[in-house]
Amino acid sequence: MKNVAVVIRRAPDGERNTEALRMSVGLTLADNRVNVVFLEEGVRTLTPDKSSAALVRKHLETLRTLGHRLVADGQALESQAAGTEFDVEALNEPEIHSLLEACDTVISW
Amino acid sequence: MTQSLGILLTTPPDAGDLEAVIGLGETALAGGRRVRIFVMYEGVRHLNDPRFLELADKGAEIAVCAQNAIERAIEQPPGVVWGGQYDLATMVAECDRFLAFN
Numbered sequence: 214m215k216n217v218a219v220v221i222r223r224a225p226d227g228e229r230n231t232e233a234l235r236m237s238v239g240l241t242l243a244d245n246r247v248n249v250v251f252l253e254e255g256v257r258t259l260t261p262d263k264s265s266a267a268l269v270r271k272h273l274e275t276l277r278t279l280g281h282r283l284v285a286d287g288q289a290l291e292s293q294a295a296g297t298e299f300d301v302e303a304l305n306e307p308e309i310h311s312l313l314e315a316c317d318t319v320i321s322w
Numbered sequence: 323m324t325q326s327l328g329i330l331l332t333t334p335p336d337a338g339d340l341e342a343v344i345g346l347g348e349t350a351l352a353g354g355r356r357v358r359i360f361v362m363y364e365g366v367r368h369l370n371d372p373r374f375l376e377l378a379d380k381g382a383e384i385a386v387c388a389q390n391a392i393e394r395a396i397e398q399p400p401g402v403v404w405g406g407q408y409d410l411a412t413m414v415a416e417c418d419r420f421l422a423f424n
Contacts, residue, residue, distance in 0.1 A: 215415050232332070232363045232390075233424075239407025243415040318414055320330065320422045 218248045218316040221255035230258040231265050233322040234272035241279050248312060249276060251285035251294075251301065255322075259285065259297040273299050284312065326356040328417030330410065332424045334364035339423040340374060346421065347377045358417060360410040362387035365423075369396050378402060385409040 219237045221230055240247050251258060261269040276283060277300065285294070287303035304312065313319055327350040333339045343359070350357045359382055361368055366386055368374040378384045378401040385403040387410075398404045414420055 217414060228363070236362065236407060236410065240411045240414060242408045243411035245411060245415050318420050320414075320420075320424065322332075322424045 214244045214246055215317045216246045216248070216315060218250050218313055218319045220250045220252060220313070220319060220321040221258055222252040222321065224254035224257050225261065225265065229322065230255065231268045231272070234258075234269060234276075236320075237281075238272050238275050241276070241281060247276065247281040248316065249273075249281070249283050250309060250312065251283075251290070252309070253286070253289055254293065256285050256289045256294040256297075259290070259294040259299050259301060270299075273301075284309070324354065324356050326358060326417045326419070328413040328420040329357070329359045330413075330420070330422040330424070331359060331361045331365040331368065332363040332422075334367050335371065337364075337423075340368055340371065343423060344373060344377060347382050348380065351381050357382040358413045359384045360387070360405075360413055361385075362390050362407075362410070366391040366394060366396055369399055369402065375399055375401065385413070 217240055219233060221233050237247050237249050283301040284304050285301045286309060287305055290303050329343055331343055347357050385405040387406055388404045
């Protein structure tokens with residue numbers, strides 16, 4: 214099994230971040246353990262506008278239901294997406310570094 | 323056992339990543355490695371570039387997120403797999419080395 218991190222670090226821009234989430238769900242179709250990591254302005258994906266909210270919800274709920282991990286930088290989450298409705302694990306910087314270091318593959322969006 | 327290189331390409335042609343993908347792909351093929359490439363999102367626009375498609379002629383396996391291509395009215399060229407996210411998932415799971423251009 215591959216331990217894979219999908220890092221979303223840019224602000225939502227068109228379909229970019231929802232495509233990263235769709236890809237994350239797709240990765241579960243093979244023998245991959247998926248960790249979605251929201252960093253920097255990427256945490257704003259967790260407070261989507263009306264046009265993307267349903268897609269973001271569907272992808273995050275699917276990943277959560279399948280037992281994959283959703284994490285965010287705690288500081289960025291607090292400053293940029295404090296009101297998020299989504300259940301993501303807030304980690305500090307050293308914890309995120311450890312998570313990424315332990316992954317076989319990191320896909321940064 | 324043959325080593326394999328997987329490449330994910332999601333950026334559009336104006337991002338300038340194609341030259342790196344071609345260079346890496348050709349180098350890996352010349353070294354006897356299996357090369358698997360998956361294009362999705364704006365990366366499907368590279369299907370209109372003959373330089374990209376030449377990689378398939380040289381032995382690279384190219385798979386496409388057909389959903390993204392159809393959304394952009396891009397037709398299936400010969401020599402590429404008209405696939406989906408399952409192709410990327412298996413590529414990530416199976417390749418020895420994996421690079422992403424996002």
